[in-house]
Amino acid sequence: MAWRMIRHRNSGAFFSSSLIGSLGGLIGLGGAEFRLPVLVGAFGVPTLEAVILNKAISLVVVSSAMLFRSHAIQFSTLWSASAVVFNLLAGSLIGAWWAAGYMQRLSARWLNRIILLLLLTLAVLMLSEAFFPLRTVGQPLLDNPWLLRLAGVVAGLGIGAVAAVLGVAGGELLIPTGVLLFGLDIKLAGSVSLAVSLPTMIVGFLRYRQASAFTVLSQERGLLWAMVVGSIAGSALGSQILGIVPAHALMIGLGGILLLSAYKVFSHAH
Template sequence: MSARAAVPMNLVVSLITLLGAFAVRATTLSTESLHDFAMAIHGLMLGSLVGALLAPGVLRRFSERGFERVLALLLLFVAAVLIAEAYFPAIPIGFADPESWAGLGVGIALGAVIGAIAALMGVAGGEFLIPTLILVFGANAATAGTASLAISVVAVTAGLLRYRAMKMLPSRGELRRIALPMGFASVAGTIPGAVLAAQAPDTTLKLILGAILIAAATKTLLHQPARS
C-alpha cells in the first residue's frame, strides 16, 4: 500500500479507535469538566472540520518529505514545552479564555491548522489537540484527552467524507482485512490508557505525552519514503 493510500486507511482505523476510546473514557472519567471549555472545544471542532475538508485536495501536490520534517519539528517543540511545564509549573499556560468568544475564535484558527495536518497525515490529531488544550486553554491532561477524542471524531469523519468524494477510500476487502482488526485492537489498548488518565497525576500525564510526541517525531524523521 502506498503512503497516499495509507492516509485514508489510517483515518478509518482512527475513527474506530476514537469511538471506542470515547466510550471507555465515559465510564472511567467524568465529562462534566468539558463544560468549562465548551467555547474552545466548539471552536476547535469547527476549525478542524474546515481544515479536514480542505486539506485532502492538496495531498497529491504536497512534498511528502518536507511536510514530514515540518511535522516532526512541531511535535518536538510541543513535547519540549509540555515537559518543561511539567517540571516548571510556573510557566504561564492558558492565555486564551476557553469560555469566551475570543476562545472560540482562537479555537477555530488552531483547529483549522490541526484538522488540515490530521487529514494530510491520516491521523486523529490528538498529538496537537491535547497540547493545544493544555497550553493555550489551560485544561488539565485528563480533560484535554477526553475533549480531543470528541474533536477528533468530527475532524476524522470530515476527512473521510472528503477522501470518499475523491474516490480514495480503501476497498471493502482492505477494510475487512486491515482496518477492522487494527481498529478493534486499538480500542482494546485504550482501556489501560483510560484507567491511567483517571488515576495518574497531571504532571505524569504531561511527561508521558511529551515522551509519546518525541517518539512520534523520531519515527517521522527516520521514515524513508517508498521508492517507485
C-alpha cells in the same frame, strides 16, 4: 504459505495497534502519528492509502476512548467545556475539508515531505510538553472573550488541516491548545480533544471518499480489522491506567519514538 504470512502480518498489526490504541484511553490521543509510520514502513502501504487507512482506524480509537474514559472524565464534566469544543470545531471542520481535498492533488514525493515535516514538528512539541510546564489550569491565555474565540477558530483551522493530512486525531495539538489557550485541566483537555477529533476526522474521511486510494479499505480488509480490534483493546487498557502513568515520562518516550520512526520511514520514502 501465503495464509501463514497473512496471519503473521495480521498478528503484528493487532499487537502494534494495541500498543498505539492505549494512547487514546491514557492521554486522549488517537495515536495515528505512530500508526502511520508503521503502516508505511512495516506493512508497505503506500502513503496516501496509509493516511486513509489510518483515519479509519483513528475513528475507532477516538470513539472507543471517549467511552472508556467516561469513568474518569464523565460526560457531564465534558459538557461543561462544550463552548471550547464548539469553538475549536468551528475552525477544525473547515481545515480538515480543505486539507483532505488538497492532499489528493499532491505527488507522492511532496506528500512524504509534508508528512515528514509535520511528524517531526509533533515530536518536538511532545518533547517540549514533557520538559516545560504548561500554563496554570483555569487561566485562559487571553482575557478578551472575543479574541479568545477568534484564536480558538484559527487554532482549529490549523489542527483540522494537520489531522486531515496525517489521518490523525490531532490530540497532540488539541491538548496543549486546551490547556494553554483555554486553561483546561490536562485530563479534561484530553477528553475535549477526543470530542473535537471525532467530527473533524469524519469530515476528512468523507472528503477522501472521492479519491481512488479509498479502495484500500477493501483491499486491506484483513489488516484494517486486525488494527481495529487491537485499537479497541488498547484504548480499553489505556483508560484503566489513566492517572497512574506519569504524563511527562510518557511524553518523553513517545516523542523520542515518533522522532526516530518519522525520520527513518518518511525521509527514505519514494
